[in-house]
Amino acid sequence: MTVSRRTTLSLRLVALAYLALLLLLPVGVVFWRTFEHGVATAWSYMTTPAAVSAFWLTVLIAVIAVPLNTIFGVGAAMVIARSKARGRSVLDALIDLPFVVSPVIVGLALILVYGQGGWFGDVFLNNGIRIIYAVPGMVIATVFVSLPFVVREVTPVLREVGDEQEQAAATLGASSWQTFWRVTLPTIRWGVAYGVVLTTARALGEIGAVLVVSSNVAGSTLTLPLLLYQRDSQIGSQVTTSVYALATELAVLSIAVLLLMTMFGSRREDAR
Helix, strand or coil: CCCCHHHHHHHHHHHHHHHHHHHHHHHHHHHHHHHCCCHHHHHHHHCCHHHHHHHHHHHHHHHHHHHHHHHHHHHHHHHHHHCCCCCHHHHHHHHCHHHHCCHHHHHHHHHHHHCCCCCCHHHHHHCCCCCCCCHHHHHHHHHHHCCHHHHHHHHHHHHHHCCHHHHHHHHCCCCHHHHHHHHHHHHHHHHHHHHHHHHHHHHHHCCHHHHHHCCCCCCCCCCHHHHHHHHHCCCCHHHHHHHHHHHHHHHHHHHHHHHHHHHHHHHHHHHC
């Protein structure tokens, strides 16, 4: 079936119009409302102590969660793609749990496990370690919701390339670690990089699970999404400008992540 040039152009115009209405227009409004009173005003809202603290806490949580999920993701992908263990199908199914469970439910579950009166909460509290309504709980929530991305990007790559090169390296006397670092990792590096970018995007923008386990104290347990949510519930024109300024910060971070996704996505396709 041949599609005419006019039909192709019409479909492209419809797709572009759809994207413009749902994506470009709202983002454009956010940027316009942020800078409508001048760059200096917007910058002053972006650099308040609460905003700066929220920014660095967001970065800190991502810096902790992303490496943990990268290490776990590569290991889990190796088990799913290479291992013959009977429980790998169960692991494969559990990896997708964060996709199907609401983040709010995740937060509530963490409270039941690590909160006061929870399964392990009193043990930690008695030793002076607060998890729920503190940064550790926010990190655990972020790790959980961003867990599947590296696994789901690396597993197909491992299955596609097969294990012939790894078997050849083992035959030549390479140890398991030498085979992983010199053969396996270079093969999956772009899949790992793409998964890391997706994990970073999820970690930076997470609000549902983190909101439940955070005490929402400015300068202590407020990330950028939480601070944005908190200020959006307040009233006043200055607060509105502050909300748009924070939204612009998150938008810039998202655009940076999008550019990385595009770059690593093209590299991954070339590697295949």
